[in-house]
Amino acid sequence: MVADILLGAVVAGGSVAAGVGALGLAGYLIRHRGSPGVNWFITSFLATALWCLTYGFGLLVDIYPLRAYLEAVGLVAAAWTGPLFLMFTLEYTGRSATARSWQSGVILAPPAAISGLIVTFPYHSLLWTGLGPAPVFGLSVPGYTVGPLLYLMATFVFGCTGIGALLLVETVVSYGPLYRTEATAVALSTLPPAAGVLPWLFNVGPVPQLNLGPLLFLLHIALDGYAFVGSNMFETNPTTERAAQRSAIDDLGSPTFVLDTADRVVTVNDAAVDVFGLERESVLGEPLTTAADVDLEGGADHQTVSVTTDGRDRQFSVVTSPLTDPADRNVGRTVVFQEIxxxxxxxxxxxxxxxxxxxxxxxxxxxxxxxxxxxxxxxxxxxxxxxxxxxxxxxxxxxxxxxxxxxxxxxxxxETGTESVDVTELVQARTTELRAEFPDATVEAVLPSSPTTVETDPRVLSLVISSLLENALAHNETDDPRVVLTVELLPPGGIEITISDNGPGIEAEELAPIQKGRETSLEHTTGIGLWIVSWGVSMLGGEIEFDTDGEGTVVTLRLE
CATH class of the missing domain: 1.10.287 (Helix Hairpins)
Incomplete structure (x- = not known):
């Protein structure tokens, strides 16, 4: 007898505690309202709380037909738990368009209809037959034969819950560790209540008339509480990543095709539809060569193709990128056409x-x-x-x-290439040429005693140094034109070349276009030498500085 009383207290008290816990989590989630899926989840918890509370308190009420009405109210709440959970998962996993379309009506209309039939139970036998007291553990447990409506309701609720759980599992698989703990906890939380409801639904077990689903919602609440409080489930969610992936293709201004491993079109963006004159639905599953009428070289990541659209030839740079799943398996590729x-x-x-x-x-x-x-x-x-x-x-x-x-x-x-260049030898060759070209000038080279080998393009570097030296001497009108070229090593493998002269200095008007990277009708150079230097340094990936004060110019070139 004592054991029965204790068991009864556990069942009734646990059901009420689950309801209170559901209300607590709903209250906690209010701070996140507006985040993807939160509003649906709050409503789901309110339905869960109503189910658990009415069932828990109903076990203490032995007055009929009040007990029957409490049972009906609990079943109405239960009918909404699965659909609301599914609506939550749709939004949380980035499928808000589905949650806000006509498809949401397919999800929400059945529980609304079932609820109407449940509350009118006195007028039909779709819900149950033979309702009467069937006490166990000292609790007021109603006994009845489950009617077709309850089987229909259970099928729909379990179906919605299962789909929602699968969506969360898909999130775990697709998005890796970022949402793994939260999604796994919520997906697993659906199992304990289901394990408690199924024996009651199919009238099996030692106490088949007792529905243990509300009691086992305690585990459900514990797992969800971990996801919300312990892991901050709604601080970050898959909606952001899914939206980014979708917009990365849909909002891309360049025609983009997503292909499977057999190079068949899986999806295309709006730009591809417009540029190639496609009918989106008709090209899905077609080979790219058929859909876009282009022939791409097999494994080339970058290539150029000519496409005739709207009666004119257009050139495209085609960039191909592989697509892999979380297990790093190849699942296809993206092909982006950038018009050039x-x-x-x-x-x-x-x-x-x-x-x-x-x-x-x-x-x-x-x-x-x-x-x-x-x-x-x-x-x-x-x-x-x-x-x-x-x-x-x-x-x-x-x-x-x-x-x-x-x-x-x-x-x-x-193409700019790199090789080991002996800067000392290169500078000596250039200065020797300059001495012959400008015999009245002094050309001095200050070179380090240690080897000055650097990885760079010798042709471009030679042109840059020659242009700087020639510019320093060609515009030097002093009686004793002089230029000094100094080479210093920069760790771990770079060089710094300094060219100084005693000329009049480069005018600010000459340097302004070079430093800004463009010429205008008001700001332009009088020659091409400085532009060649600037372009050459850019090709080498180096840096250049000009220091001029009217009494000479110091140009510093760094390659690292």
């Missing part, structure tokens, strides 16, 4: 323009220089001879500019 038509057309125009200008400049300046020599040789007029010399000097500067442009254009058209 304008860039290619611009490059083509520049190439033509550069070639024509350099060709015409060289040919026309050869004519000019020839006539300048002729005039100088046939005239005894000093003024005419001086003008001829001025023409020749200007012509030489233009030819030198054209030659520099040609050299840099050749470098620009090739």
């Amino acid at each position: 038509t304008r860039e290619r057309e611009r490059e083509q125009r520049l190439d033509v323009l550069n070639r024509v200008i350099r060709h015409n400049l060289r040919n026309e300046m050869t004519v000019v220089m020839g006539h300048a020599d002729l005039i100088e040789g046939r005239s005894d007029d000093e003024a005419v001879e001086a003008s001829a010399e001025t023409i020749k000097a200007s012509g030489n500067r233009l030819l030198a500019t054209g030659e520099k442009a040609r050299e840099f254009e050749q470098l620009r058209g090739t």
Whole structure:
């Protein structure tokens, strides 16, 4: 007898405690209301609390038909627990569109209809038959034969709960450790109540008339409490990551295809539909070569293709990235088409323009220089001879500019490579050339005694150093032009090259466009030398500084 009383107290008290715990968690979650899934979960806990409380207190009430009404109210609450849990998981796992569409009506309409049938139980026998007292452990337990409505309700509730649990499991698998503990705890929390309800539903076990589901909700509350309080389940959630993945494709302005391992189209974004004139549904499952009418090289990650759309040829840079699952298995790839038509057309125009200008400049300046020599040789007029010399000097500067442009254009058209470069040898070669070109100038090189080998592109570095030295001497009009080139080693494997001169210094107007990276009608350089230096340093991945004070210029180049 004492044991029965204790067991009865545990069942009734545990059911009431579960209801109180559900109310407590609902109150705790209010601080997170508005977060994905929270409002649905709060409502689910309120339904759970109503079920557990009415069942727990009902075990102490032996007055009929009041006891029957308490049973009915508890069943109404139970009918909502599964659907509300499913609505929570839909929003929490980033499927809020489904939770807010007509599909939500499919989920919520059945419990509403079932609730209406339950509260009208006196007028039909769909809910139960043979309702009457069936006390056990000193509790007022109602005994009855389960009707079809309860079986239907249980099937729907278990189905919703199972789907919700699977969505959480999918979250664990798809999103890794970030949400693993929270989602696992909530998914497992659905098992204890189900284990308590099933024996009652199918009338099996030592006390089949006793529904232990409300009592076992204590474990449910404990697991959910861990997820909310211990792991901060709603501080971070999969909605953010799922939305990011979706928007990464949908909001991308470039045509994007997601392919499976057989290169069949799984999904496309709006840009792909617009650019390639696709019908989204019809291309799903089709090979990419058929859907977009392009042929891609097998394993190339980057390639360029020409696509004819709207009656014109368009150039695209195609970037392919593999897709892997959490187990690092290949599941497909993404193919992104970045249009480069304008860039290619611009490059083509520049190439033509550069070639024509350099060709015409060289040919026309050869004519000019020839006539300048002729005039100088046939005239005894000093003024005419001086003008001829001025023409020749200007012509030489233009030819030198054209030659520099040609050299840099050749470098620009090739990939920058790296190799071990003896900077000492390279500097000595350049300074020797400069001494021959400017015999009246002093060109000094201060080199370290230890090896000065660096990994870089020798062609670009040579062009940068030559341009800096020539610029320092060409614009130096002093009686004793002087330039000093100093090389210092930078740990762990870099160099610093300093070129200083005693010239007039580089004017601020010349440096401003270089430092800003662009020219305007008001700010522009008078030559191409500094631009070649700036572009070359950028190609080498280095840094350059100019320090000029009107009494000379110090240029510092660092490569690390």
